[in-house]
Amino acid sequence: MLGFSNQTIADLLYWVTRKKWLIAAFAISIFLFYIPSPESLSPEGHRTLIIVVIALILIIGEVIPLPAVAILILILEVVFGIDTPNGVATSFMSDAVFFIMGSLMMAVAIVSQGLDKRLALGIIKLTGNKTWRIVFGFVAISSILSSFIGEHTVAAMMLPVALTLIRNTSDDPKTVHRLSTILLFSIAYGCAMGSIGTPSGGGRNVIMIGYISEFGLGNISYLEWIKYAYPMLLLEIPIAAALLWMTFKPDQRILDSAVRKLKVKVTKAGKMTGNQMMAIGIFILVFLGWVFLSPYLGLGIVALIGVFLYLSFGLIEWHDINRNTNWGVILLFGAAISLGIQMKETGAAEWVATQSINGMSMVIDDLGFMQWFISVFLTGILTNFLSNAATVAVLGPVVLDMGGNPIILGISTSIASAFAYLTIVASPTCMIIHSSGLVKSSDYLKAGWKLFVISIFLLFLISNLYWPYLS
Template identity: 45%
Template sequence: MNESYKIISSSILFWFSQKKWFVYSILISIFLLNLNTPLGLTVPAYHSLIILLLVFMLVTFEPIPFPAIALLTLVLQVVLGVAPPNVVASSFMNDAVLFVMGSLMFAIAIVHQGLDIRLAKLIIKIFGKSKRMFLAGLMTISAVLSSFLGEHTVIAIMLPIGLSVIKNIDTQQADGKNAVLLTLFSIAYGTIIGSIGTPSGGARNVIMINYLQEFSNVSIDYWKWMKHAYPILMIQLVVAYFVLQFTFPSSLNNIKMRGFKKNVVKIDVKKNINHLFSCLIIIGIVSSWFAFNDIYGLGIIALAGALTFMIFGMISWEEINKNTNWGVILLFAATISLGFQINETGASSWLVLKFNELLATFPSNSMDVSWSIMAVLSGLTANFFTSSATVSLIGPLAIELHPTDISFALSSAIASGFSFLTVISSPTAMIIYSTGLVSTKIFFKVGILMFCISIIILYLMSQFYWVML
């Protein structure tokens, strides 16, 4: 009896110690449910906001698996009367979710082809004249590729190239350590900055486009997004290059640009054909995003990319199934569904009303203040909560602030891409951190400067450049 008690109580305590944030989140939600509904809010709207808070806490602290959070979000929407089952089910799947699914599969298929070897040769050929040029090239290529193919694809391709040139550097010496950090941050910042460039650069962009279409009937095509975002990307790249050179001064003597060649296996004819065909598929998909996204949607085109790789036997379903993060897909689907309900129930209008009441107390131009708060809030939330989840939950609020002015919605989505502060904010940051060569402290130290500069660039561009478009 005593032994059984010990085992049971130890198991319960261990469960509690690991899942305490789940318990706290549920207790807070129950407490809020028992309060009176705030004035001006309907009961479903109030309940949708409680679910929003619950999801924020659960995703931030991760006490339970993402698929469980997704299912809980769906169940609670129905049980708490936010929306009937059929409405929840229909809002669960849309083009943005298909895009998340398609782009993840497409990324796995591309990475599987081993294009990094060829890309490394190309970068060395173009930028190999000097080591600083090489790093600038790594950053630029990362940004351009990431803007079309997404962060997770590009970081997986570029990191081995980066690690191979810094392989034998002694990180105990300041010069060597700075060279390592400079290389890794060049790739990371290139990839992060690039993801704001086009709609396919990140799921958050597609989610915002979908919301704008649904809630404001405003349509933004691939080209229109690029016209708004690409100049910001280019300015950010130049700034990031100098910020990194200034933060990590290094002679770069230890960097071995040809290091990657050592690992390059002889590419045979079959591989050549494979690589050529992969490039054709990628070009085909990116062109389709430009030309046909109005007709077919970004998600369906991304799925077509993964499908083509599978049909031609260039990747097996088992490989895709093993490496696709189904939990994230479910979570995005559930949070997008919740985002729709927050808008439908009028909860977002109520929040914006309260926000505007608060703004009225400010003496300065309320448009500027509301833009700044919204952009900084989107950027900061994304850094602690990841960008796509942030846009799926606070996107409706950004649109509601100025439903006919796309600059608010675009700024919110773009600011969410400024994942410079924390390592949990984006796959790129987490992958760089997982190498063990970059600490959270260093990431934040460099990131805070980049974050502030990026917000200023975004503000200036939205004020002076977007108005000309």
């Protein structure tokens, strides 16, 4: 056929079957490009929404590398005449991107210090050997730690602790399936819940703070965010632990021997080294910087100061940071934030917000509740298929253009993006526990949907009964 060998045709067929989402994105974008812009939407806004659609399809389908999606977004913003090259470059790099970059680098530095063995000892001292107490301890410690140092850092440190307990209980995965599931989900869900607690818990919090400030809707400091979000985190800890216990009640109610073996293993690590103490000291300095200096320096610059200190004191090599930092994700978040800003500036965000409210007004009468519900529910669903930071980067401008109290809607959206309980791809922590090979994809839904519904309900109560007193 046309002089092509069978091998070439087979390769082409293979490419087509694997890249169907790329082809779909291309076809849909051409279709959308040639349909007339709606009256209330500017041509630039129309073209911005086309980029959003393409980006969402390519990110969810993962048909091309994430950096390629990021680059495509930037190219299309210029080619479609949405902004000048310099304008796109300016919107691409922001304090939120610095923060994401800094926190990913700090994660590598912190994990490599071997502090997880101290952490294990601390948890076991607190919880003892009863399984329910260990589950509660895992959820609580994961939540509280990840509210400050980022969820995947904590998950990477907690995973070996859980696996050591599991393998010391039994080598047969079938015997310990429920125990494995409950311990690993205690980490994943604990980390996800904790990431709402402070701005530094997740890049998406910083993205939302950046949007609120950039769009002139207000300023939220580190401590103010804690006042809004931490009560929800503290309420969720016992709820999540109880829910996991009821869903995956394990056969082993006491982990006496496993705990003893874990203690023996971690005590071999000896006393805390100078480097470990220095690593903790630097993190405390960074935390204080976030609390007291971020209004002047920005959260991102403070995180980068932390990275600078870790590198300068020789606590981590650049080679290790370079190898273990997801540069593709950083590029993508930069591009997604740039796209969010273009959505706001071209009126695309406002148009989507108006259309959503008009559409939902047939079902819900209360405008305030409708705004809240659209923000939270849509974010909650999308975050389970997309990265949570990308979800906030794309939906943030829409939510903030809906009207109502932008602080309440903005923080609600950011918190809802942590409800990544339903799928493996929902967040790096879900992926990390899945990579152990001990949890099945169906397990995510078993407890996840209950926690998802309860979290939305809890957020509704808190945002309506508690937050109005803070404003």
